Amino acid sequence: MKALLRLLSRTKLYWGLLLICLVGALTSPHTSSGNNIFLSYGNLTDVLRQVSITGLVATGMTMVILLGGIDLSVGSVMGFSTVICAMLLTKPGWTTAAVIGVPAATLVSGVAVALAARFIFAGLARGRDVSAGRRREIALSSWRSTGLPGLLGLVVAIAVAWWTGNQVATKFGVLGVLLVAPCLALMLGAINGVLIVTGRLQPFIVTLAMMVSALGIARLTAGQDNAVVPVYTGTNATESFELLRSMLWGVLPVPSVFFLAAIVLFGAILRFTTFGRYAYAIGGNIEAAKLSGIKVAQVQLTAYLLSGLLAGIAGVLFVAQYRQGKPDAGAGLELDAIAAVVIGGTSLMGGRGGLAGTFVGVLIFGLLSDILQLQNIDSNVQLLMKGLIIVCTVLVQEQNLGQLIARWRFSRSPEASADPKTAESCRLPSAAKAQFAREDFDEAS
Template identity: 90%
Template sequence: MKALVHLLSRTKLYWGLLLICLIGALISPHTSSGHNIFLSYGNLTDVLRQVSITGLVATGMTMVILLGGIDLSVGSVMGFSTVICAMLLTKPGWTSASVMGVPAAILVGGAAVALAARFVFAGLARGRYVSAGRRREVSLTRWQSMGIPGLLGLLAAIAIGWWTMNQVPAKFGVLGVLLIAPCLAMVLGGINGLLIVAGRLQPFIATLAMMVSALGIARLTAGSDNAVVPVYTGTNATEAFELLRSMLWGVLPVPSVFFLAAICLFGAILRFTTFGRYAYAIGGNIEAARLSGIKVAQVQLTAYLLSGLLAGIAGVLFVAQYRQGKPDAGTGLELDAIAAVVIGGTSLMGGRGGLAGTFVGVLIFGLLSDILQLQNIDSNVQLVMKGLIIVCTVLVQEQNLGQLVARWRFRRSGEAQADPRTAEPHRPPSAAKAQLAREDLDEAS
């Protein structure tokens, strides 16, 4: 029995998802032919498409929250990425978007290649291999283990610079915007990380400042006359961009493929790599992690870089979905992402949770919105209901609901015992002793 209760406690999130699906199926309206609208394949794929943008942002947010941090800037960073993507698609020549985007792509792309090569060559320098029954060290000089990755990064930066500059006279294509917009978003995420790591700012303050700044940069980039940058594939933008909003082999929406790939990739990183173990250790106790020799600053900086990267990809998918770039496209998105992460069981204190729970939390949020819309419930009422559900979910996930009920029951029982109609009056110890003494004297006499 205890094992069953423990299993139900560990899987309560998945039972909650199943319960929401069951409620949606039972109360869903039906078509004229009798088909359940909620369970229809088209409706479920639409839900998956709609939650993909929030899911990508929530994936990056999970890694930040596991470290005990927070990133309030992801919504503004995503809005900035939509403006960059829309301008690159629709405006040829050297615009403000390309002037910022090309150097960022060269810098980030070259650094990423150099860093990846550095890990590979550092592993080779420490590794051993077996040949003809003998174990032999792989000997690499210091120049080989450090200079070769730097050379590869430089070559990658030159290649990216040559390719992107050839794109500037005409309009950028799909690969161009998928390269430049996330790289610019990574730069903003890197600034967040540097403010926290080097500037010793609290994550709340640093990312709050970036949230405001990124919104202003996005508006300046778009221009005062362009509150919205429209994107019409086949007219002012390449028709190939339509690929990002299509169905992959007629089975899954392309945005959901990005979301699922991010969940699988970063879920594996958190579970099977040293970065993941370090993230949980830092979130559990940052001082103990630092004293254990973990490079806390590098892990924190990497988490904020990845959060910016995923927000940039979400911005490109937003443009593909809604055919426009808006500086305020991500307003409130950071709150939805945090809510999905918390519903998924990741503790805001850090050190506990994971991307499997975040995936379920994103689905719960999306299915709940879909059910409320199918019932034609007022949008303001939907916001109130979502808030209540978030509070109740966190109470259950943090196991505070049981403690709250236990305290309430204990208080009620205490009041019942103190009720003079149901309990004997309380006497101080001295009065009780005096009464016993008088009774003894009476008996003796």
């Protein structure tokens, strides 16, 4: 019996998803032919398409929160990416988007290849973090560890500059915007990471400043007269961009493929790689992680880089789905992403959670919105219900609901009124109870 209860406790998130699906199936309206609208394949794929953008952002947010951080800038970064993507698709020549985007893609591509080559040729860096008192040790020669990776990075940077530069005169295609927009978002994420790591600033303050700054940059890039940059495939944009909103082999929406690929890839990274183990260790106890030789600064910087990168990809998918670029396209998206991550069981204190829970949390959020819309419930009531569900879900995930019920039941019992000291101890947290127990022991001694 205890084993069954433990199993139910570990899988309560999945039972919650099943319960929402059951409620949706039972309350869904039916078509004239008697088919259940909620369970129809078209409706389920539409839900998966709609949650893909939030899911990509939530994937990056999960890695940041696991480290005990937060990223409030992802919504504005995504909005900036939509503007860059829409302008590159529809405006030929050296516009503001091209002037910003081409050098950014060149720099990021070259540096990324150089770092990847250094990792391959030089092997894993060994030793403690510099801040812990010991420098890294690399066994291979300086040419293979520095010169060759730098040369490869330079070659790739020149190739990217030539390729993206040739697209400026004739508008960008699908591959072009999938390269440039995420690279720009990655650079904004890099600024977040550098300020947090080197400036030793709180992630909340840094990412809040970036949220405001990215929105301003997006509006300046779009121009004062362009609150929306429309994208019409086949007229002012290439017809091939329609690929990003189509169905892959008639089975899955292409945006959901990006989302599922991100969940699988980064889930495997967190589960099977050193980076993942370091992320959990840092979120659990950052001081202990530093003393054990973990390169805390590198892991934190990488997490914010990936968060920005995924927000940039989400921006391109937003343009494909809604056919427009808007500076405020991601307004409130950071809150939806954080809610999905927390519903999925990732602790805001860091060190606990994972992308499997985030995936379920994103689906719960999407299915709940779909159920409320099918019932034609007022949008304001939907917001209220979502807020209540978030609070209740977090209470269950943090295992605080049972404690609240136990306190309420005890406060109504005769024992509570007969012994005020016992009732007071039930309302105290465990740390305070331990302190009072030690004081009672000292008095008795």
